[in-house]
Amino acid sequence: MARRQIERVTVVTLFPQLVQAVAEHGVVGRAIGEGAIRLACENPRDFATDKHRRVDDRPFGGGPGMVMQFAPVVGAIRAARAAGPEGARVVLLSPQGERFSHDKAVTLGRQAHLILVAGRYEGLDERIVESEIDEELSLGDFVLSGGELAAMAVVDSVVRLLPGTLGHAESAVEDSYSAGLLDHPHYTRPASVEGLQVPEVLQSGDHAAIERWRRQQRLGRTWLRRPDLLEVLVLSDEDKALLEAFKASKGDGQDHN
């Protein structure tokens, strides 16, 4: 049976124009243009009930900043649910969420409808989280002023993994994290620039040797930069030999960059 694939992403945001700007370009823009995925926005302001279309208010208990109110945000989330395929997964972008990752992008790409909620101000009234949010995702240990950029980072990484979305020239197969390893280094013309050379093997025309070199670079870079990734991989004997040779070429394992 074919695996379910994402059809629609809705971003709940006070700034739909920010989302649209990102969605018009590059891989995401092309995927939308070709109908591979639909991207929609719901603006909580359209669900505000007072005449000033307010979406925020002061925090109970005092303190700085404003908090996004329950009714407008929940109204937007429910409208998003109603407009898309059933069983939407609702994700809040939040610096307090689980760290976003390649594996999470793969998982989210299997949801028919993904609703991404972008906070602003001090964030959402916690009761929205309790009643509507399935999970919280963070881009990293820093604070953005709004969730839109984080939402678009999620959209971009999910969309580029969809089959047929990337052309051959942009293949994701060897990208960092795709098989638990970082990517190998890349070079393009000219072969020599300011005294810096392209590794000879890449110009040899020997495809087996090039593949071996790239695999070794992926293993070596991961060992140097993200040894935590290597710890959970089961390496073949060939991979182990390539990595040992890489380590030997670097000496004592210190200061390799």
Ligand code: SAM
């Ligand atoms: N008071 C919140 C806190 O300290 O947890 C931060 C609110 S932040 C100024 C406003 C919004 O930006 C958040 O509701 C969230 O949607 C988004 N945001 C900020 N940092 C983020 C991050 N690292 N990852 C994902 N979203 C983030």
